[in-house]
Amino acid sequence: MIAWSVLAPLLVLTAHTVVNALLLRRPRRDVSTAERVAVLLPLRNEAGRVTPCLRSLLAQRGVPDMTIHVLDxxxxxDTAAVVRALAAEPGGERARLLSGTPPEQGWLGKPNACRQLADDAGDADVLVFVDADVVLEPDAIAGAVTLLREAGVTLLSPYPKIVGAGRLVQPLLQWSWLTFLPMRGMERSARPSLAAAGGQWLVLDRAGYRRAGGHAAVRADVLEDIGLARAVKRSGGRIALADGSRLATCHMYASWPELANGYGKSLWASFGSAAGAAAVVGLLLLLYAVPVLFLVSPWPAVALVAYLLGVTGRLVSAAATGGRAVPDAFAHPVSVILFAWLVARxxxxxxxxxxxxxGRPV
Incomplete structure (x- = not known):
């Protein structure tokens, strides 16, 4: 009885990870689209890493009617100077550089920048928001826009392959929504609370974006990506997640201190309240970290199976999203403990x- 009460939830969650991995949407390769597409790139102090991002945008194929809007x-x-130099190269004329205006009272920086970019998008049918740490394959945008239409959704979030610092923590992003979020249920449900999105790369139907209120609807949201997904749902639209690891990489953080600061600015807003955070973190520790402590106990076999179920979920997640499986997945209890520390911090x-x-207060 004790063994079953410990293992049953882990068995269910691991099975759910497998099902979601099998159902996970993936953009097709080597397709084209006739949609009018505006690619929107907000930049703030990105001189050191904007070049590969912008070069990958300028190299896109299969989207003949595409404009690139870059906001400094x-x-x-030297962000603006780098962009100007790239735009002056052969083929760079599609990149349009804007000078942003500072956020007004009640606005955070990124929603303010994204709003200005969307306003500059002309008569585009589809808006593609990309962060400066993302590098796209040449057929990425055509594939993502095609999937947006095939799935019949307003907002598509193709999750890139995450590279760089944080191998013990970063894979928890993909693992968490594969394990705990009913993917197809999220797509069908109208509940705004059942929503997820990654702001590194977002693809939106422009008319649906406007109905949702655009970034004005999430002007003060630290997690503006999830806020935008919820706004889309509230306005009657639909959202979907996809595996974009074959089409995009995202070098989010170069070092552990940078990762800790990046997570620090937003994790507090991820759970609704401190009590909600404590409940979620407590459950994760109970399921995935505590069993390891019982490897030396009267129930070592139960503890070992519990540990291996957690590892299996991570292995499935890594295989489905282009992550590194070995040895990272086998440190899953350590990953969960580090995540708990980041939340508390x-x-x-x-x-x-x-x-x-x-450089701006959050």
């Missing part, structure tokens, strides 16, 4: 008003 959000480095920093990002 009051950078204090985020709440601590917010309580002491120490949260900033890109």
């Amino acid at each position: 959000d009051a950078s204090t480095d 985020s709440f601590h920093m917010r309580r002491h008003h120490r949260l900033t990002w890109r």
Whole structure:
């Protein structure tokens, strides 16, 4: 009885991960689209990494009617100069550089930048938001726009392959929604609370974006990507997640301190409240970290099976999303403990008003 009560939820969650991995949408390769597409790239102090991103956008194929709108959000480095130099190269004329205006009272920086970009998108049918740390394959945008239409959704979030620092923590992003989020149920459900999205790469029907209120609807949201997905649902639209690992890479953080600060600015907002965060983190620790402590106990076999179920979920997630499986998946209990620490740190920093990002207070 004790063994079953411990293992049953892990068996269910691991099976759910497998089902979601099998159902996960993936953009097709080597397709083309006649849609009018506006690619929107907000930049703030990105001189050191915008070049591969913008070059990959300029190299897109299969989208003959595509414009690229780049916004320099009051950078204090050479971001604008780098963009101008790239735009002056052969083939760079599709890139249009805008100078952003500072956020007004009640607005955070990224929603403000994205709003300005969307306003500049002309008569585009589809808006594609891309972050500066994302590098796309040449057929990525055509594939994502085609999937947006094939799935019949308003917002598509193709999740890139995450590279860089944080191998023990970053894969938890994909693992979490594969394990706990009913993918097809999320697509069919009208409930705004049942929503997920990754702001590194978002593809939206422009008419649906406007119905949802655009980024004005999420002007003060630290997690503006999830906020936008919920706004789309509230306006009657549909959303979908997809595996974009074959088409995009995202170098989110170069070091552990950078990762900790990045997670710190937003984790506190991920759970609705401190009580919600404590409940989620407590459950994760109970299911995936505590069993390891019982490997030396009267029930070592139960503890071992519990550990291996957690590892299996990570292995499935890695295989489905282009992640590194070995040895990372076998450190899953350590990953969960590190995540718990990052959540606690985020709440601590917010309580002491120490949260900033890109030089602006959060």
